[in-house]
Amino acid sequence: MHMPTQSITQEAYEPWYKYGVAFLTIEMVIAIAVSAYSLFMTFHGLGGFPGKH
């Protein structure tokens, strides 16, 4: 029978984790930048992602 530990453990992250967080931060910045650009273009009647100009 699987018996998970009944307490919240505090484990140190491995070295890869900080690069993972950096990568997901880049993804968020891309999402915000593309969204802002696309909405700016669209609200000015110019099209935008994924439309044509």
Next chain:
Amino acid sequence: MKTHKIEQLIIATVGFFWCFLMWFSTAAFSPSIAAHYHLSIKALGLLASSAIWMAPVGRILAGWAADRFGAPRTFAVILAVCGLVSIASAFTENYTLLFTERVIVAIAGVSFVVGIQHVAQWFNANEIGTAEGLYAGTGNVGAGMGALVLPRLFGTDYHAAFLWLGIIALFVAAWYLLRGRAAKSNELRDTARARSDLRSTVFVWSRYIAVALMLAYAMSFGLEIAMNAWLPGYFTHGFHDAILALGFKNVAGLQIAAGTFAAVESFCASLFRPFAGFMSDLFQRKGWTPLPFIAKSLPYAPRLHWLAIALILITFAMGGLTFAGLTGSLHLSVITLVALGIFISFGTGGTFALVPLLFPDRPGAAAGFIGGVSTVGGIVYPLIFAAGPNIHMGYLYVALYIFVPIILFYFWAARYERHPEEHGIFTSALAIDKA
């Protein structure tokens, strides 16, 4: 063979990205296919909807296969079959045959649960949220990339696109098979394989917490794919005059504007998903359990609270969409939509930060059930959105009559302070020790 879990994460993510690219490649070229075969609007709608047909049942089977045969073999078979059929479809000139082939290629969409299982077999409990988020969020971008890049790269030549997508899929399949390893230890691998029987599957399906997570994923990912299909039409009809006032003068312009609003929601839902996994890890590290009723002492209790917060935010955002629509403000509606996209990512990332921890011995079966059945939401929500007399009211109806009951059920199912996975129907007959 020496490997590292990051290599396994990269292999899974690339495989998933390519599968999602293939999954939505038919939709990216549907105008060209429609023009080539002189399809009616009805036939075009059928072609567009065919992408999702295989997901519910296919994901359940794929999850079981990942536990049984290991993720690398399962993923490689999916990539190879879809790749070969994609190549065949590049040379097809009969529409019925092409339609059948593209439905088979759409099986690529089931690969999601295989990668979830693969990543779960490699990463530790304290980092699983970020790892699964990076896998699923980055891979999901493949769907958006299909719509954005493929038509620009290949123009209207969908034959060439299907050919190259298929060829590269075969290379990715070979890579997955050569370098992929099912689990970080033989013990984990053997446990998953031993639990891949029917009894174990029934066990997962009958757990209250598994049903709650499936419904949570239907509230998030199910809503995401529903919105992908629904939003272009919603903005075209619901904000017709407001979009024309922006300077878009014809049907093509309306489609561009409405498509952009829909794409932004989808883009945020995908690219914020790794952040959602990170937040789940952060809740876990800090031990945050702010909500009442939900368990506070389970080893993953903070993750349960984070997901509950995501579900509440999604529900409020849906109400906000109705409010914004009724005010007639296009700007407010789009801003609410962006927020909804981010909240949806919180839900998708939060759900699969929990699944491997709740069912560590059955990661594939659990991922298949939760990731598969929940896609039915993609079919149900648009029907409700379209059913009301006012096009803006559907979001509120879904929020009140579907999402609020789901949240209440989630709170109820997540209240157990010890082993919530042991609570369900058929509990005594399916006791874990006997499984």
